[in-house]
Every structure is written in structure tokens, then in C-alpha cells.
Amino acid sequence: MYRPSEEHEAFRAAVREVCDAKVAPHAAETDELAEFPKASYEALRAADFHAPHVPEQYGGVGADALATVIVIEEIARACMSSSLIPAVNKLATLCWINQGSEEIRQAYLPKIASGESMASYCLSEPEAGSDVASMRTRAVADGDEFVINGAKRWITNAGVSDFYTVFAVTDPDQRSKGISAFVVERADDGVSFGAPEKKLGIKGSPTCEVYFDNVRIPGSRMIGDPGTGFVTAMKTLDHTRITIAAQAIGVAQGALDYAKGYVKERKQFGRPIAEFQGLQFMIADMGMKLEAARQLTYAAAAKSERGDADLTYFGAAAKCFASDVAMEITTDAVQLLGGYGYTKDYPLERMMRDAKITQIYEGTNQVQRIVMARALLK
Structure with a gap:
């Protein structure tokens, strides 16, 4: 099962609380200054959300793959730049955890777990x-x-x-x-x-x-x-492409949440624009595609945790689908705000720009489709 447990949902609530209070307020400034978000990093570090995947024996939280996805999703909802902290910590260290010597693990993982290093x-x-x-x-x-x-x-x-x-x-x-x-x-x-x-x-x-x-x-x-480096790299990406899918659904959720609030407040022709069917259809499609992407991502996370034989396919599918959906949803969210969506006074143009990279890094979506096709035709 990939349905989040009560523990997973408690984890989500804790991450969201930290992100709403101490990450989201810095997101616009982080983007404007193009500087590493030190304040957000310290907030995530204090709450142990900067590298939740590190096993307990090395001083980490020992979060499973789905819990790590939820952490990254919630941080990306607030600030995509900050979500790369736990995502890249996992990308770099999963090689050590799965293929590295005990000497390497003991030397480096505790420093990642404590937040002393990235x-x-x-x-x-x-x-x-x-x-x-x-x-x-x-x-x-x-x-x-x-x-x-x-x-x-x-x-x-x-x-x-x-x-x-x-x-x-x-x-x-x-x-x-x-x-x-x-x-x-x-x-x-x-x-x-x-x-x-x-x-x-x-x-x-x-x-x-x-x-x-x-x-x-x-x-x-x-x-x-x-x-064995090439095999190590490819096996690692099978797992970590799911974290890119998590970023994608996070930023898409942030955009949808903001757009929903806006269309209920904004009035034209004497009534909220949320009452116009054309916009309702856009919101419906955004919500439907986002939930489909989330379910595929959670299924892939469960396969990552189990090490299923079809993980390569599901990792590629989750990353590809979620990132395409994120680009569509953030673009539509900008559209729903009209001219305001195009300005930096509102967060949606930033979210749209941030979402684009999810279609490119850790393997372009064209490469993901090659990976999926090979798996299906094998």
C-alpha cells in the first residue's frame, strides 16, 4: 500500500507548520536575491527536515521513502529552492547508504544528519x-x-x-x-x-x-x-527521480492553493470569478491532474522503499508525469490571476519559473520516456 499512514500525515502537518512559519516568508526574497536560503535551512535543520532519509544508526530520522517525499513536497509548496536541500542531500548520500563502505557511512552520514554539512x-x-x-x-x-x-x-x-x-x-x-x-x-x-x-x-x-x-x-x-559507478548512478536516480516528482506536486499544490483563494475573492461583472464555469473547469482539471500525479508519486515511493523490480519504470513515470502536470498547473494558475499573475507582487510567476526545472533535471522528460518505453518493451 502507498496510502500515507497516520504517522505520515502527522509528519506532513509538522513540516507544513515549519514551512508556513519559517520557509514561505523567505521564498520571494530568496528568489529576488538569488541567494542560498540560510534562514530556511536553519529552520529545516532545527526540525530535522533537512535530510530526513538518513538512517537512525547514523544520527538521522530514518524516514522512509514516502515520508521523505512528503517532506520535499511540503517544502516545495512553500519554496522550491529550499526543497532542494533534502532532495539533493538524499541524491548525494543514497550512493553511500546503498553502495558505500561502512567507513564512508560513519565518516560522512552523521554530519549530514546533524545538518553540520550538506x-x-x-x-x-x-x-x-x-x-x-x-x-x-x-x-x-x-x-x-x-x-x-x-x-x-x-x-x-x-x-x-x-x-x-x-x-x-x-x-x-x-x-x-x-x-x-x-x-x-x-x-x-x-x-x-x-x-x-x-x-x-x-x-x-x-x-x-x-x-x-x-x-x-x-x-x-x-x-x-x-x-560500478555507472550502475550506482543509475540505481540512485531510480530512487531520487521520485523526489523530483515530489517537488513538482509540491509547487503545483502551492500554485493551486493560491489560485483558489484568489478566484474566490476577485470579482468581475458583480460576482466572484470562481462562479464562472470556464474558470471552474480550469480549477477542476488542475485538481484532477495534481491528484493523479500525487498518487503515482506515492506509489513510486512505496516501490522505492521495497526495492521493487519495476521501480525504474515507476520512478521515471512519476517524475515525467508530475513535472509535466506541475508546468501545466503553474501556468494555468498564472492565467487565473490575469495580469496580476504575471507580476512579482504575487508568487505564481515564481512558481511557474521554478516548476520548469522539474521537466529537465535528473533526466529530461524525453529521457524519462525512453526509460519507460524500454521498460514496457522489455
Whole structure:
């Protein structure tokens, strides 16, 4: 069953209370200043919502996949930029939890759990976006160490995070089977960052290039066995694409909630515009599609928790459908406010801009459709 339990709903109520009081009030300023939302981070950290997925034995909450989805959904309803804090912490650390050594887990997970540090995921490169196997970042063995050289692009929360899950080629003759994964620290010599990208949305979450110039790390920081990095990356994305779906349904819910309030207050021709059937049909479609996306996302989260064989399909389907729905709902919400929806005096234009990225990152929706088709035709 993927129906949320009473415990899940209590979790939702707690997250929403924090977000309404301490995250949503900073959302517009975070977008305007394009700065990491430190106040929101501290509020989430104080309530243990910054990385709820970390297992209890490493100091975390130990939230299951559905609870983590609910946390991200509720934060995204208030502020999409802030929702990337728990989402990217999970993306980067799930590799450590599932494939990393106990030494790696003990060294890094408690710092993520406490909120002392954050983590980022370094997979994409200038010439390797959807085609991950074409990456050029190299990790060359040197005794008991590895020396990493290369660059990663589109790295979420780069420069803010202390730890980076980095994928690099260790055997260039093996293509995808020659990729390995490592933990790199911001403090390692040779690690540097590019200027933040000037983005359409999620402006409060810095996105930068990460450069590795003869970065020397101990071999014990390899995640899993040599050559397993590509499989690790793909398996991780099967789980974390669901967190992107959670972001999408969160921002869509925020937009729908605001639009519903507006159409009941706004009057034209002597009565609230909510009484006009044309707008009622728009609201009905928005609500129907949002709930369909939520149910698919929760089903995928349950499959993630169980590790079901069809998780790859459901993760891709949830991410693709929810993000397409979010883009549609936020766009329609802007329409419902008319000219006001197009101004920064109201939050809907921000939500529409923020929603767009959910169709792009962690695999474009075109790639998701390839993944789904292959699974269906297998």
C-alpha cells in the first residue's frame, strides 16, 4: 500500500507548520536575491527536515521513502529552492547508504544528519548530460590513492555543500563499465567552483561548475567496487527521480492553493470569478491532474522503499508525469490571476519559473520516456 499512514500525515502537518512559519516568508526574497536560503535551512535543520532519509544508526530520522517525499513536497509548496536541500542531500548520500563502505557511512552520514554539512551529486559534464557514459573526468590510481582531474556542470548546491559524490572514469577502455564513484571533500586541495549560473528559477539553490585539478584522495573514498559507478548512478536516480516528482506536486499544490483563494475573492461583472464555469473547469482539471500525479508519486515511493523490480519504470513515470502536470498547473494558475499573475507582487510567476526545472533535471522528460518505453518493451 502507498496510502500515507497516520504517522505520515502527522509528519506532513509538522513540516507544513515549519514551512508556513519559517520557509514561505523567505521564498520571494530568496528568489529576488538569488541567494542560498540560510534562514530556511536553519529552520529545516532545527526540525530535522533537512535530510530526513538518513538512517537512525547514523544520527538521522530514518524516514522512509514516502515520508521523505512528503517532506520535499511540503517544502516545495512553500519554496522550491529550499526543497532542494533534502532532495539533493538524499541524491548525494543514497550512493553511500546503498553502495558505500561502512567507513564512508560513519565518516560522512552523521554530519549530514546533524545538518553540520550538506552533500552534492557530481554526474553531469559539459559534454555528458543525458549521455553520462561520455564523461571525461578521470580518476587515476596512484598507489593507495586516486588523483582526479576534470569538471562537472549543473551541480546543485555546489560551493555550499562540504561533500561531493563524484563520478569519474577509472578505465577509459570500458566506457560505462569503466566509471567509478568517489567521495570528494570541498576542503580537498584542487577543488574549486565556477560562478553561479543565472537561472530562470530555483534561484536560491546555487548551481555551479565544480573543478578538480589534481585532487588527491585516499582509495578508501571509492564508493563500491571499481567500475560500478555507472550502475550506482543509475540505481540512485531510480530512487531520487521520485523526489523530483515530489517537488513538482509540491509547487503545483502551492500554485493551486493560491489560485483558489484568489478566484474566490476577485470579482468581475458583480460576482466572484470562481462562479464562472470556464474558470471552474480550469480549477477542476488542475485538481484532477495534481491528484493523479500525487498518487503515482506515492506509489513510486512505496516501490522505492521495497526495492521493487519495476521501480525504474515507476520512478521515471512519476517524475515525467508530475513535472509535466506541475508546468501545466503553474501556468494555468498564472492565467487565473490575469495580469496580476504575471507580476512579482504575487508568487505564481515564481512558481511557474521554478516548476520548469522539474521537466529537465535528473533526466529530461524525453529521457524519462525512453526509460519507460524500454521498460514496457522489455
